[in-house]
Amino acid sequence: MVVLAFATVYIVWGSTYFFIQRALEGFPPFFLGAFRFVIAGLLMLGWSLSQGENVFSWKAMKPAIITGLLLLFVGNGVVIWVEQFLPSAMVAIMISSSPIWFVLLDKPKWSENLGSKSTILGLLIGFAGVVLLFSEKIMATMTSLNSSRDLFAMVLVVIGTMAWAGGSLYSKYNSVSNSATVNSTWQMLAAGVAFIPGSLLSNEWDKLNMAAIPTSAWLATIYLIIFGSIAAFSAYVWLLKVQPATKVSTYAYVNPVVAVLLGIFFAHESITPMQISGLIVILGSVLLINLNKYRKPKQVTATV
Numbered sequence: 001m002v003v004l005a006f007a008t009v010y011i012v013w014g015s016t017y018f019f020i021q022r023a024l025e026g027f028p029p030f031f032l033g034a035f036r037f038v039i040a041g042l043l044m045l046g047w048s049l050s051q052g053e054n055v056f057s058w059k060a061m062k063p064a065i066i067t068g069l070l071l072l073f074v075g076n077g078v079v080i081w082v083e084q085f086l087p088s089a090m091v092a093i094m095i096s097s098s099p100i101w102f103v104l105l106d107k108p109k110w111s112e113n114l115g116s117k118s119t120i121l122g123l124l125i126g127f128a129g130v131v132l133l134f135s136e137k138i139m140a141t142m143t144s145l146n147s148s149r150d151l152f153a154m155v156l157v158v159i160g161t162m163a164w165a166g167g168s169l170y171s172k173y174n175s176v177s178n179s180a181t182v183n184s185t186w187q188m189l190a191a192g193v194a195f196i197p198g199s200l201l202s203n204e205w206d207k208l209n210m211a212a213i214p215t216s217a218w219l220a221t222i223y224l225i226i227f228g229s230i231a232a233f234s235a236y237v238w239l240l241k242v243q244p245a246t247k248v249s250t251y252a253y254v255n256p257v258v259a260v261l262l263g264i265f266f267a268h269e270s271i272t273p274m275q276i277s278g279l280i281v282i283l284g285s286v287l288l289i290n291l292n293k294y295r296k297p298k299q300v301t302a303t304v
Helices: 002-023 029-050 058-082 088-095 098-105 107-114 117-144 147-174 180-201 215-242 251-266 273-289 291-295
Strands: none
Touching: 002 029, 002 215, 002 251, 029 058, 029 180, 029 215, 058 088, 058 147, 058 180, 088 147, 088 251, 098 107, 098 117, 098 147, 098 251, 107 117, 117 251, 117 273, 147 215, 180 215, 251 273
16 A cells, blocks of 8 residues: 555656646646646545545644645645746755755754764755756746746745654644544635635636637646545545655656656657766665665564
8 A cells, every 4th residue: 555655646746846837837827726636535434434434533633734735735836836937847846845844843852863974965965856857948938037036936835844854744743633634625615715826816717718718728727636636635634644754755767767757658758868867866866765775674573
């Protein structure tokens, strides 16, 4: 189950870069956030009720709502907004700093994480690998940046990345419900509702012509709802409960790798030697972050 959950988060979230771009060809950004997460939340609510889950418990709802606002509204919302101005490669690099924030904000695990040379080295090498992976694209687009506006956008990305790491850790240590489905339900509903005022203030609803939205945007949005939100996000929330947060945070390094590989195989994009070097460095960093587990496997004591 752990391997399957990691594979889902690694591969599906790596593919969402492509599908978000397709969805934004038909939907305005805040409307897309509201629509995606409200629909996904309602579907998961229906599933939870059909399974007899204890859904309407304020004790379980409160931490899930706080987590949803930090993760999906602030963390994901910032990314949606700044990609109107910043190159996606630059945003991907800045988001890839999130594993470092996981270590710095995870106070209960400071002694374990900061005391592990392989973990710290792996985090730094992984970030360097992402920079290497996108370095050519960044150099090609640096001259087009608007200094004051884009500097503000970059600051927002850092804040959004910190919010994502903080929200993930809050979920890990404060979730009351043992059901990842119930937690994900309220996280997505909270975020979806929070996107609505932004959409209204931006007059997105007035400009939206549902009949003019291309089929590709609808299909991309359906993919984001079913796979990006319901499958991958639920797997992520569950992994936070059963695995070290530092290990779970490696998705931020692997997702760009998956995105590049999907571009090569399905969008016929080319890959350069520099990008290949970045891919190798990133995969090596994930191995380093998990090195302690390989060296010191946990002993399981059988109970009779």
